[in-house]
Amino acid sequence: MIPDYLNNEFEKIISREYFSKKIHPVRKKAYRDLNEQGLPNKKWEDWRHTDLSIINYDKFRISEAQDAPPPKIDIAEYGLKSFHTIVFYNGHFQKDLSSIPNGIKLLSNLEYMEFKNWKVNQPKMSSFDLLNTAFMDSGMCLIIKKETNVKIPLRILFICSGNEEIMVSPRIHIDLEKSSSLNLVEQHVGKCNKYLYNGSIIINIEEKAKLEHIRIQNNSKSTINMGNLHIEQRTKSNYFFVQYAVGSQLGRINLFANLIGKGANCSLNGLSLSDNKQHLDAHVITNHKASHCESSQNFKFILKDRSTGVFNGRSIVQHGAVKTDSSQSNKNLLLSDNALMNSNPQLEIYTDDVKCSHGSSTGSLESDALFYIQSRGLDQKAATSLLVLGFASKIIEIIKNNEIKDYVTYHFDQWINQNN
Structure with a gap:
């Protein structure tokens, strides 16, 4: 309807x-x-x-x-x-x-x-x-x-x-x-x-x-x-x-x-930042129909306040798509007790002789890591920002063009400073 x-x-x-x-x-x-x-x-x-x-x-x-x-x-x-x-x-x-x-x-x-x-x-x-x-x-x-x-x-x-x-x-x-x-x-x-x-x-x-x-x-x-x-x-x-x-x-x-x-390569990556009551969702499918192809899904979410996130990733390996190499990773960081993340990485494999993996983790900042950084002279806000940047940096750093990378880094820093 x-x-x-x-x-x-x-x-x-x-x-x-x-x-x-x-x-x-x-x-x-x-x-x-x-x-x-x-x-x-x-x-x-x-x-x-x-x-x-x-x-x-x-x-x-x-x-x-x-x-x-x-x-x-x-x-x-x-x-x-x-x-x-x-x-x-x-x-x-x-x-x-x-x-x-x-x-x-x-x-x-x-x-x-x-x-x-x-x-x-x-x-x-x-x-x-x-x-x-x-x-x-x-x-x-x-x-x-x-x-x-x-x-x-x-x-x-x-x-x-x-x-x-x-x-x-x-x-x-x-x-x-x-x-x-x-x-x-x-x-x-x-x-x-x-x-x-x-x-x-x-x-x-x-x-x-x-x-x-x-x-x-x-x-x-x-x-x-x-x-x-x-x-x-x-x-x-x-x-x-x-x-x-x-x-x-x-x-x-x-x-x-x-x-x-045959031999196609597909690398899919994402970094999502949400606060207040935002809802950000990534629905990602890689469909392998030919042999010797490689694909990866690497998505990270950072959530604050009452925001919500969804990662629904699927890698499908069809009959005959031998020598497929496919990986999925979804890692999520909760900066609030009220934030909610839904993660669902999936594999559908219909042939043999393939290499496929998937994984997901969701958690908050480690208190030991925060304590260690603060013991080196940083206040809690600076220590939190440093750890959050470290979590996000593996996505930001794969951007090859420096002008784009600088743009994303600048806006990421703005988001961190506004939400910390």
């Missing part, structure tokens, strides 16, 4: 004259499927720890022309100044604020579908992917051409602004052709009230191509951030992902990596 207000919003988006009617059948099918499937609730196994009632009670409207940016906007305040940047403001692409590096071909979703003769691989559609498909803006596709090494990182900057209950549904395809490489930053920022971001990013990594993807979720703590991320990897491709999540009232990443080529 879906909220009634979505029916009115769907009629509005279908009637927009600047959207091509060629894409309407795709929208309508997605909306029919969404009506049949409904939005998740706590009776669904993968959603039993995440309460979505806010989406039913608050009436979100689609982003309109009036939600455009002001005449003068300076994206420099969001850091990462040396990067090429593609800007989305309240869900709408801002061409005048964006710069595209050489070696990347930019298409709208309609152009991309026509370029592919409408034979676009659609990921397994979750409820929020269906919601995205039904309400997507024109969206875009980035094609990194064969054997192209994009040297300067590319940032996709999502800015939310305003006090109204807005729903945005960006949809982005990223295709890396054979032996190409890209460093990508997906950054969510802005000050807004009751804002629902429901974005789908669909990534195809061809043979020997490499993608480093950093996702920074640092938007307002009164927003909902629902990130749907689908990756398909071919032979000897590499995908490296780090999420730094600190924003949103309710934030969830739905990440599905499909390893279909």
